[in-house]
Amino acid sequence: MHVSENRLREHLLTNGEFGAIEVEEGYGRTVLTGSKADQRAREHFVEQLNELGMSVTIDAVGNIAGRWVADETDPDASPIAAGSHLDSVPNGGIFDGPLGVYSALEAVRTMQKEGVQPDRPIVVVSFTEEEGGRFDVGTLGSSVATGDLSVEEALALTDDDGKSLKEYLTQIGFQGNGTLTVEDWDAWFEVHIEQSTTLERSNIPLGIVSAITGIKNCNIEIIGDSNHAGGTHMYDRSDALLGASEFISTVNEIAREVVETESEFAVATVGNIEVDPNARNVVPGRVEINTDFRDTDLQVMEKIADRAKKSLARIGKEHDLVTEFDTYRTIDPVSMSDRCINAIKRGSENRDIQTINLPSGGGHDSMNIARVTDAGMLFVPSQDGISHNPQEWTDWEDCAQAGNVLLDAITTLAGVNEK
Amino acid sequence: MHVSENRLREHLLTNGEFGAIEVEEGYGRTVLTGSKADQRAREHFVEQLNELGMSVTIDAVGNIAGRWVADETDPDASPIAAGSHLDSVPNGGIFDGPLGVYSALEAVRTMQKEGVQPDRPIVVVSFTEEEGGRFDVGTLGSSVATGDLSVEEALALTDDDGKSLKEYLTQIGFQGNGTLTVEDWDAWFEVHIEQSTTLERSNIPLGIVSAITGIKNCNIEIIGDSNHAGGTHMYDRSDALLGASEFISTVNEIAREVVETESEFAVATVGNIEVDPNARNVVPGRVEINTDFRDTDLQVMEKIADRAKKSLARIGKEHDLVTEFDTYRTIDPVSMSDRCINAIKRGSENRDIQTINLPSGGGHDSMNIARVTDAGMLFVPSQDGISHNPQEWTDWEDCAQAGNVLLDAITTLAGVNEK
Numbered sequence: 001m002h003v004s005e006n007r008l009r010e011h012l013l014t015n016g017e018f019g020a021i022e023v024e025e026g027y028g029r030t031v032l033t034g035s036k037a038d039q040r041a042r043e044h045f046v047e048q049l050n051e052l053g054m055s056v057t058i059d060a061v062g063n064i065a066g067r068w069v070a071d072e073t074d075p076d077a078s079p080i081a082a083g084s085h086l087d088s089v090p091n092g093g094i095f096d097g098p099l100g101v102y103s104a105l106e107a108v109r110t111m112q113k114e115g116v117q118p119d120r121p122i123v124v125v126s127f128t129e130e131e132g133g134r135f136d137v138g139t140l141g142s143s144v145a146t147g148d149l150s151v152e153e154a155l156a157l158t159d160d161d162g163k164s165l166k167e168y169l170t171q172i173g174f175q176g177n178g179t180l181t182v183e184d185w186d187a188w189f190e191v192h193i194e195q196s197t198t199l200e201r202s203n204i205p206l207g208i209v210s211a212i213t214g215i216k217n218c219n220i221e222i223i224g225d226s227n228h229a230g231g232t233h234m235y236d237r238s239d240a241l242l243g244a245s246e247f248i249s250t251v252n253e254i255a256r257e258v259v260e261t262e263s264e265f266a267v268a269t270v271g272n273i274e275v276d277p278n279a280r281n282v283v284p285g286r287v288e289i290n291t292d293f294r295d296t297d298l299q300v301m302e303k304i305a306d307r308a309k310k311s312l313a314r315i316g317k318e319h320d321l322v323t324e325f326d327t328y329r330t331i332d333p334v335s336m337s338d339r340c341i342n343a344i345k346r347g348s349e350n351r352d353i354q355t356i357n358l359p360s361g362g363g364h365d366s367m368n369i370a371r372v373t374d375a376g377m378l379f380v381p382s383q384d385g386i387s388h389n390p391q392e393w394t395d396w397e398d399c400a401q402a403g404n405v406l407l408d409a410i411t412t413l414a415g416v417n418e419k
Numbered sequence: 420m421h422v423s424e425n426r427l428r429e430h431l432l433t434n435g436e437f438g439a440i441e442v443e444e445g446y447g448r449t450v451l452t453g454s455k456a457d458q459r460a461r462e463h464f465v466e467q468l469n470e471l472g473m474s475v476t477i478d479a480v481g482n483i484a485g486r487w488v489a490d491e492t493d494p495d496a497s498p499i500a501a502g503s504h505l506d507s508v509p510n511g512g513i514f515d516g517p518l519g520v521y522s523a524l525e526a527v528r529t530m531q532k533e534g535v536q537p538d539r540p541i542v543v544v545s546f547t548e549e550e551g552g553r554f555d556v557g558t559l560g561s562s563v564a565t566g567d568l569s570v571e572e573a574l575a576l577t578d579d580d581g582k583s584l585k586e587y588l589t590q591i592g593f594q595g596n597g598t599l600t601v602e603d604w605d606a607w608f609e610v611h612i613e614q615s616t617t618l619e620r621s622n623i624p625l626g627i628v629s630a631i632t633g634i635k636n637c638n639i640e641i642i643g644d645s646n647h648a649g650g651t652h653m654y655d656r657s658d659a660l661l662g663a664s665e666f667i668s669t670v671n672e673i674a675r676e677v678v679e680t681e682s683e684f685a686v687a688t689v690g691n692i693e694v695d696p697n698a699r700n701v702v703p704g705r706v707e708i709n710t711d712f713r714d715t716d717l718q719v720m721e722k723i724a725d726r727a728k729k730s731l732a733r734i735g736k737e738h739d740l741v742t743e744f745d746t747y748r749t750i751d752p753v754s755m756s757d758r759c760i761n762a763i764k765r766g767s768e769n770r771d772i773q774t775i776n777l778p779s780g781g782g783h784d785s786m787n788i789a790r791v792t793d794a795g796m797l798f799v800p801s802q803d804g805i806s807h808n809p810q811e812w813t814d815w816e817d818c819a820q821a822g823n824v825l826l827d828a829i830t831t832l833a834g835v836n837e838k
Binding site for chain 1: 615632648652653665671690699804
């Protein structure tokens with residue numbers, strides 16, 4: 001039983017034409033929630049669901065679900081759901097999202113073609129505004145469907161033009177009623193591009209996501225003395241930028257050490273820095289930076305933050321600087337369920353597809369779903385780790401293999417192989 | 420023969436009232452070229468020169484010079500000049516500039532009072548726009564008087580309101596003719612606050628400036644890969660900010676090493692940094708920084724820059740970054756003349772005033788003057804090294820002592836002691 005590579009490719013290329021942008025190489029698209037491109041992508045997806053005789057629901061925030069109940073399926077059994085999202089960042093690629101939606105659709109088509117009769121209904125889903133490209137709130141649709149965000153709050157969100165989600169959805173005819181009842185799903189699967197290079201580096205075609213990493217953000221403030229660069233002797237300085245530089249190097253060392261000894265995928269990043277007065281001829285008096293610590297283990301995240309905090313204090317003493325370390329946000333890591341991980345593993349083993357378990361460093365709808373039901377994610381290699389970019393690319397063969405394993409995972413949990 | 424501490428204090432406090440700003444502590448003033456405050460400061464200064472029977476010249480860019488020719492003075496002998504500037508930065512202090520002008524004036528008054536008849540004329544000078552507070556061109560008046568800047572260019576300079584120096588000077592009645600003929604001066608002296616803490620730290624009341632340091636500015640560009648902070652493994656990163664941080668730390672080490680081994684007053688500063696995209700959750704892809712290397716020895720400056728350049732290349736290799744190191748400005752150091760240095764030294768020895776030789780890390784009018792005639796500078800301690808600030812402070816006793824040594828240095832070179 002095989003998902004058709006050609007069909008899957010056709011789906012992604014066709015969907016890629018909605019909001020397509022001119023690019024010299026690759027395939028670029030901009031699909032913001034409520035745009036004409038979004039409307040066409042949604043309408044095309046609904047047509048595809050109808051074509052397979054699936055009953056389509058649109059919920060209050062525009063999440064789309066197609067439900068397939070075969071003759072022998074128990075309509076009251078909790079369904080197996082799979083999908084992802086169809087929106088994109090501005091000038092994004094054609095794989096991020098649509099691959100998860102259309103591989104799920106093709107899995108259903110394949111079951112139907114092969115006359116498979118699953119015990120449980122199968123639901124194929126596309127969530128609204130996963131990228132946050134319009135309202136700057138990522139995984140919006142799944143947050144509502146899992147109760148993390150109320151329908152009212154979501155619909156009231158406005159974009160830079162002051163226009164609300166409700167207005168945009170109404171305008172494109174995709175503002176329905178109620179919300180998807182994710183908590184009733186027996187399990188959820190999402191196929192997605194890795195957006196990193198772990199699979200590519202190890203030359204492995206499929207990744208089984210073990211967990212979605214948590215995030216700990218800390219604000220660091222370093223205060224020294226702003227002084228004339230010419231008049232201030234090297235030994236009279238309290239240089240806030242020098243302190244910040246040593247802190248940035250130290251955070252990097254801490255993270256590499258943790259990667260070596262404890263958690264291969266832990267990451268620590270200092271991505272932004274604000275210097276005052278930030279003038280060539282003035283010893284910097286004040287620096288603000290923001291750290292981003294991620295791992296699948298909350299304790300590891302805490303440990304990195306704790307070591308970073310201690311290092312900052314030491315650097316402050318050494319350089320006569322006043323320092324502040326303030327944690328302003330901690331998002332807990334979320335594990336994928338063993339049931340789903342094993343179903344994916346079993347499928348790939350049956351097909352002799354090599355896999356590794358790896359975490360997802362980025363957030364996905366699965367992050368919200370895993371909090372209310374069993375969830376599993378399949379990663380395919382991203383060429384050079386590039387995503388959110390027309391250069392985003394995954395070989396069609398890898399897409400199809402992921403589709404096949406998704407198919408197997410769904411049939412396993414939907415109670416087909418038990419027949 | 421003593422300069423009166425009271426008179427000198429009165430001069431600085433009176434002059435400090437022109438453009439005075441409300442401050443809780445200390446004395447603040449804002450005297451921008453062409454402002455009402457500048458006009459009043461200039462008019463008051465001219466009155467003081469007239470009071471001493473000195474002939475006053477205003478040149479084309481508003482530089483003010485008072486010339487004293489005593490009965491036995493050879494009017495054709497090349498004069499000894501001394502002074503500084505009366506303008507200030509916005510919210511500046513009352514010592515930076517006026518101390519040099521009024522200590523020179525009081526030196527003349529003291530000679531007259533004591534019936535001293537110098538062989539050479541004595542010229543007391545206040546240069547226009549030393550701070551660059553209005554037109555953003557520092558040491559403007561002395562640059563014109565020494566031929567580094569043409570009168571036309573200078574008068575055509577405009578401020579943020581699009582108003583020219585010529586307009587401002589005309590408006591306050593200080594746009595004269597010709598330029599001061601600095602090259603005809605036999606020697607020049609300037610008393611100034613140190614604006615640093617070398618004297619204060621060593622508890623020495625008077626510094627003899629050996630040279631004004633040169634400046635070498637280099638632009639550094641560091642290019643890595645901008646990547647998702649969550650998805651990019653620690654070992655897959657080309658983090659431009661990490662590279663920049665190691666470079667900043669290394670530049671600091673290089674400078675401290677040079678200070679230990681070669682040149683006590685060498686300084687190296689990274690004062691500004693621009694990061695792209697400068698977002699919390701993105702590994703920085705590009706960083707631009709600007710270095711400021713200063714020393715009294717051009718070779719030492721070159722050496723620091725050369726070592727920094729080599730370090731940057733090494734760091735680039737280590738972290739898989741593309742780096743660029745571009746020197747865009749080199750201002751040569753300027754030495755003060757031995758004649759002037761010895762005259763100052765002799766004066767302070769006669770008065771049992773402890774001195775040290777030290778460089779000036781900041782630019783002054785003396786920097787321009789030293790290029791065309793013999794120049795000497797006397798530094799007095801700046802409390803906590805603070806300047807360009809109402810907290811700027813030097814004890815009156817230190818001011819007066821500097822005035823006395825200035826007086827001795829002038830009489831020495833003016834050929835009084837030869838009588």
